[in-house]
Every structure is written in structure tokens, then in C-alpha cells.
Amino acid sequence: MGTADGDGTPAGTRRRAARPRRGASMADVAHLAGVSSQTVSRVSNGFPGVTDETRQQVMAAMRELGYRPNSAARALKRGEFRTLGVITFSLSTMGNIRTLEAIATSAAQQGYAVTLLPVAVPTQDEVNGAFSRLGELAVDAVIVIMEIHLLDAATVSLPPGVQVVVADSDAGDRYTVVDTDQVGGARDAVRHLLNLGHDTVWHLAGPEDSFAAQRRANAWHTTLTEAGRRPPPLVRGDWSAESGYRAGLRIAEQQDCTAVFAANDQMALGLLRALHERGRRVPEDISVVGFDDIPEAASFLPPLTTVHQDFPEVGRLCVEGVLSKIRRPGQDPTGHGTTLVPTRLVLRDSTARPRGGDGQGARPRS
Amino acid sequence: MGTADGDGTPAGTRRRAARPRRGASMADVAHLAGVSSQTVSRVSNGFPGVTDETRQQVMAAMRELGYRPNSAARALKRGEFRTLGVITFSLSTMGNIRTLEAIATSAAQQGYAVTLLPVAVPTQDEVNGAFSRLGELAVDAVIVIMEIHLLDAATVSLPPGVQVVVADSDAGDRYTVVDTDQVGGARDAVRHLLNLGHDTVWHLAGPEDSFAAQRRANAWHTTLTEAGRRPPPLVRGDWSAESGYRAGLRIAEQQDCTAVFAANDQMALGLLRALHERGRRVPEDISVVGFDDIPEAASFLPPLTTVHQDFPEVGRLCVEGVLSKIRRPGQDPTGHGTTLVPTRLVLRDSTARPRGGDGQGARPRS
């Protein structure tokens, strides 16, 4: 590249006009520093075999030209993008968001970027489309945050060589899965209420097509049955506070109901409002336990006892899992299967002994 | 690439063992289809000048080999990545999340992917670091979702040719900014309370280092002053429900306070709890207005009157703005400046006329 040419136009200007130049290349840096581009490459990657003096010269040239490695060329050469893809439905649920955030943070620490692949409408076609677009996406591996049942038929179109880890799902036999210990959390919630002396516990469940909702409901049922209690009819919501409110209006009618386990905090919020409107006091008349421990849960009326999920840990494990798959080229020694992240029951003010209860084994509340 | 070679190892196997092959290249497809790789390229990009018959053959070969274009090579050749970068702090605020989601969706519709660039600790160094890492990131343009004052000194390290649009900030003179009409929203909230007959309106503000909080507070102050009312002392929170609760305990002491405008819904939630605990009824004793209209706001106790923000529109406009910058190579005709997205006051049950108020001009509440 000359410094000027015949038509009076400064060199490079025309190119910049045609297509904005991204920046200086290795060749430019090499030229300025008076070395070969290979030496620039070595400096750029921190490789040995370069004199300190040369290194300084090259770095000075880099600074002067504002050199930044071209990631496309680098990816092409190295065969990897240092980028993880995250497929997710709408970021409307708190859990997905927190998980995503943790994934992005963990990935950044490992030198990986995160590309978001939103699936607008959760239909099978959309999911398949996302998986197939993946093949031409600049991504080394994929983490799927998807709680509903659409993963099955999508397997086929997975491009080869792209590893997958799934958060918040089952399918542990076909994919590596990282998930909150839904069963343990739900069991803790129900046992807490039973220990306080409640005869039984109602359940305000999440939508039918959600794996998480399904497992929380199953665990609720099992725990009650194992304790020799008869499970009341299951009440279903759709995760939203509004659905919790509607369900709550019905639950308030049940005079024998003294304890409710809501499958998430938003529905618990709606439930609290319905109970309040109907004059059922919480926790004096009815105890309520939520799930998730969203930041606002401590400010509900009353502050909500709930099952805390460790989303950052879920995200971290997803990244760890997927990177370990990338890094060992051969068979994955951990194999498929599910990694469970434990939950923690956070006691606040929405649970108490039933008025007429005997309270055997109940922990005193502060 | 032959079908077998001398040592009995099937061709390609050794390569796959050394480094997992990403997939077939154009050359492989071309070989199978019996055409040149250029023809494959034409088919791949939907260019004219290919017989239907040839096109069919090529597509068949693509299917058979599971061919996916290599995006690194494509990006290198074309000089663009078809990817937008989004720089953001922790995704803990609902607004950022909703905006991000809208950005991802809009970008996807335009054929662009979105890469997340989380900035862990919001220090100047971190922001500068994020901007500088950007240069080697596979990104054509950047959208910054950042409400605090750290953008100023970061300008220098912006790599050339990378366009920026900023959401939720000011700096409209140096960057293109898309933002919610904070001033209009706050004014509507305050006027609504004044119209109901309240003498004045207290303000529960967000943190000092937030542009949005600052502008909402300014608009609150201006609106009161313009209406000839004396603004009460400003109460400050940090966006969290917990801080709203603490502030609410203090506000509950003010016997002359009949109306509060909270700078977001989370703080309003904490405020509601504090007022309830102190026996101040909402809306009979004190009216409360929030800001954001988070989904749960309709399920608060009582359902919250609040200022609705159109986050999807903000995200859409960010993408539109940044893509228009990319697409017109020369000067941006829209120039820098700020695009405001209007808000909408959503009336629910947390506001009413003051008990002793005259209520002139007040709209009747349902």
C-alpha cells in the first residue's frame, strides 16, 4: 500500500469511502515497526521468541495505528470463535434472565463472548430454525435455556461439532443438563409447612408445558403422600402474578386451606393480593411459600418465605460444562446427565403455625 | 480431498481427530455437485446466473454434506459480521432486560445476531476495557445500555468504524441516544396527583448517579414549581424495593404527606409495605404512583398506578438507528441527538383524592 497515488487522492481514502476500513492490519503494523507480520502475530498473541526490544517497537506501532486483531480472520484461522450461543425464549421470566446474566459473566471470565439467539414464538418450527441458523452462526457451543417440551425433535438439525448444554429442562439422557434442584426445593417448602403443623398444603402450580412447574408439582405431591397427607386438588397458574391472583380468589373460598405452596414468587404475589382482598390474613389464616426468591420477595406484604434459587451457579456450571466439552476433543468423560444446583429455603413472614394446629416439630418464628 | 489414502486411514479421519471438523466447505460441496466453488457461492447467496438444474444439484449436495456457510470466512471476506454488540451493566434492572430483549428480537428480524458484553463492575476502567475489547470483537456496531455517568471518558478508545447508539442516557450531543421520555412520564405522574387535589407530591428518587433518576427528579421538581407548589424534600432510594421500604418508613412519619411519586415500581412496592406497616392506607391516606409498569405492578396491594415505559419500542429504535448508521456509509443524516419514546400513565388503585382535598379537576376513579 503506497503513501499516495497518481490521481491526487490520498491512499486509502477511496477504500475508506467505498467501505469504512475496520482498522490497521498486521501488515500495516509490521510495516511501521519494520518487522514481519509474523513477528506482529507473535507479539499479539504473547508468544515467546521475541526480543523485548522488538516487542516494544511492535507494541508502539500497534498503539500508533490503533491496531485491533481482526476477529473474523482469527476465527477463520483458529477454527474457533471464542463465542457461546445462548438460545432462549423471551426473557420474561426472572430465572432465565439471571441465568443468562451469569452465563455472560462466566463466559467473559473465560475469554468467551455470548451471542443471544432469541426464539420469538416457541413453536417447534422456530426452535428448529434457531438450531439450524446456529450452524452458520459464529459460535463454538450452545447453551439452551428452555423449559418447555420443544427440544425433542430439534435434535436432528444440530450442526456437527457444536456442543450443547441445556439449562432448566430434562432430557438428561440426550444432553448435558444443568438445573436447579426443583424437587429438593419443593420438598423443603412443603415439609416446612407440614412441620409448622399444617394438615396439608395446597399447590399453586405453573403452566403444564413447563418442566420446572411439572417437577415442582410432582415433588409437592410426593412429599405430601410420603408424609401420609392427602394432596388437595392442584390449582394451576401460568407464572404471572395475575394468574396467581385469579387462583388466589378460588383458594380463598376453601375454608379448610391453611397453607399454600406457590410455584413461583410472582404467583405468590398475586395470591397474597387475592387473600388480602378476601380478608384471609397471611400468615395468621393462611401460610404462603413461594419459589425463586426474586429480590422483591422480601418486600411483599408480608415478606415472603420462599425457595431461593442459585441462578448464578446454574449459569456458571453451564459455561463450565460447555467449555469442558469444547476443550477435550474426545469423549466427554462427564457424559450426559444432569447436574443439580441446590436450593435454600428463605424464612420470612408469610408462614406460621396454623391457628388450631398442634405445631409439633415447628421451628419458632422470629 | 481424495476418498482414501495410502495408509489405510479414511481421508478426513485424521483431521477430525486432530481438530473436530466444523463441517463441509464450499469446495466439498462443489466437488460433490461437480461444479466450481464459485457456483456454490452463488447458490448459497441466492445470486442469479445459475441454471435451475445446477442450483438443484448444488442444493442436493449441500443437504447431503450438511453444508453450513462458515461465518468467519464470510465475515472476513465481506468485512461485516452481521452482529451487534450490546454493552450493559448487570441485567438486574427490569428496564435493561426488556430493552435488551427488544434489541435481540429486532436485530434478529434484520438478520443480525446480538453479542452481549457484560461489564461486571461499573467503574471507568471496566467501561474503557469493554470498549477496547470491542475492537477485536466480531461486531459491526454497538448499542450501549448504560444509565450512569461513565460514558464520558470512554469515548477515546472507541474503535474506528464502529457505530454507537446509547439507550437510557444523555450525551445526546456526542452519541445518538434513544430513551424513554422520562420528563414527560414524570410530569404526567405529578400532574395526575395534583389534578386529584393533592397540595403537593413527595418524590422517592432513584440513585444519584443514574441519569434516568436525575431526570425524573428534575421533572418532578419543575412540574411542582410550575404549578406553584412547594416541593417537599427529596427522598432518595437506590431502585431496590428494600430501599423503598426504608424510605417509606420515613415518609410515613410525615403527617402532611398525601401523595408520593416513586421513581420506579420496585421502590413503590417497598413504599407500599412500609406505609401498610405504619397504618397509612393507600390510597385513602396516601396516593402512590410508580414508574416502569412492571408486570407485577397490577398485583401490588393495592394495584399500582404507574407510568408505563415502552421498552420494546426503545429497543427497536436502537437497532433501527444503529443499522441506518451502518448502511449509509457517509454522514448520518439524522445526526446525533436524542429520540424520545413516549410513556403512558396507567391508572390503577393506588391513587385517589386526598380526604380533605377539594378535588377540582380530578378524574373519578373506578
Add this chain to the structure above:
DNA sequence: CCAGTGCATGTTTACGTAAACATTACGAGC
């Protein structure tokens, strides 16, 4: 004093794609 050794640096090449240019083939027009 010269082969040998090791280190700093340069040269060649390939990664996969697509623009630019080159080459065919086939039919229309004179």
C-alpha cells in the same frame, strides 16, 4: 577456527468465502 546449537526473525502457505475477471457455449443478426 569451525561445526554445532539455539534463538530471533522472515517466508510460505492455508483457513473458507466471494469479488473480479476469464472462459466457454449457444443463439441471433447480417
Add this chain to the structure above:
DNA sequence: GCTCGTAATGTTTACGTAAACATGCACTGG
């Protein structure tokens, strides 16, 4: 019948990087 034009396809090359290989130079030891 021969040229010209056009459409279909092939060949060359460049994008920026980094691995593999090549060179050259200084110092070491016999």
C-alpha cells in the same frame, strides 16, 4: 457462415491471521 452478445460457469485472487517451515546470526565447545 461468421461475428457478436449474452448467459452460465470456471479461475484467480484477496480478506487478515497464524501454523509450519526456512533463514540467519551469535555464541559454545572441541
